Amino acid sequence: MKAVLFDLDNTLYPAECDLFSLIDVRINRFMEEIVAIDPAEVDGLRRRYWKDYGATLQGLIRHHAINPEAYLDYVHAVDVGSRLVVDDALRRSLQKLPIPSYVFTNGSRCHVDRVVTALGLEGLFVDVFDIRIADYRPKPNPDPYRQVLARLALAGDQCVMVEDQPQNLKTAKQFGMKTVLVGAAATGDVQYPYVDARLAGPAQVGSLLRNWSEVAC
Ligand SMILES: [Mg+2]
Numbered sequence: 108m109k110a111v112l113f114d115l116d117n118t119l120y121p122a123e124c125d126l127f128s129l130i131d132v133r134i135n136r137f138m139e140e141i142v143a144i145d146p147a148e149v150d151g152l153r154r155r156y157w158k159d160y161g162a163t164l165q166g167l168i169r170h171h172a173i174n175p176e177a178y179l180d181y182v183h184a185v186d187v188g189s190r191l192v193v194d195d196a197l198r199r200s201l202q203k204l205p206i207p208s209y210v211f212t213n214g215s216r217c218h219v220d221r222v223v224t225a226l227g228l229e230g231l232f233v234d235v236f237d238i239r240i241a242d243y244r245p246k247p248n249p250d251p252y253r254q255v256l257a258r259l260a261l262a263g264d265q266c267v268m269v270e271d272q273p274q275n276l277k278t279a280k281q282f283g284m285k286t287v288l289v290g291a292a293a294t295g296d297v298q299y300p301y302v303d304a305r306l307a308g309p310a311q312v313g314s315l316l317r318n319w320s321e322v323a324c
Pocket of ligand 1: 114115116117118270272273
């Protein structure tokens with residue numbers, strides 16, 4: 108293994124922090140106030156765009172000709188520090204990882220910087236791959252995975268991906284990556300054939316990698 112790709116939201120911090128609800132409100136407000144969509148249609152459109160494209164942003168680009176950069180600035184303008192606190196245990200754990208760590212997210216780099224700072228994880232990630240890497244096409248679309256592997260100059264089977272969304276790990280497995288599910292889905296009863304390991308949180312990734320390397324030896 109040569110790299111660990113960490114998702115950001117609800118992966119590096121638990122979903123219970125409920126940071127996404129702040130972004131959620133901003134997405135609705137953007138659609139109503141900036142794009143001038145009838146408020147009664149917003150929820151239905153968001154569901155449709157999620158289903159068809161994996162993210163609201165792609166639907167807004169395709170059907171409303173919005174400026175994606177304006178969208179990213181607007182929806183991520185939330186008080187991250189009101190929901191997240193420094194996670195020293197996670198920092199110590201990530202510092203000991205034997206291979207480089209990266210962030211691979213459907214959010215924006217600016218949001219990553221704020222979250223990483225709020226969690227006290229500055230300097231631990233070699234690079235950030237955000238929603239821009241494949242022209243705003245989000246995971247689980249294969250295009251951003253392909254771009255990430257090209258940027259890293261690695262094959263899929265040299266990477267581990269850590270995520271809270273099972274469907275994003277399905278694509279990772281199609282690229283040959285090792286897949287690690289964290290968060291609520293990891294503690295649920297549903298089995299996912301493309302998930303190699305389930306962990307309580309990202310702080311356990313180090314011991315998992317050590318176990319895997321011992322087995323490989
Ligand atoms: Mg996530």
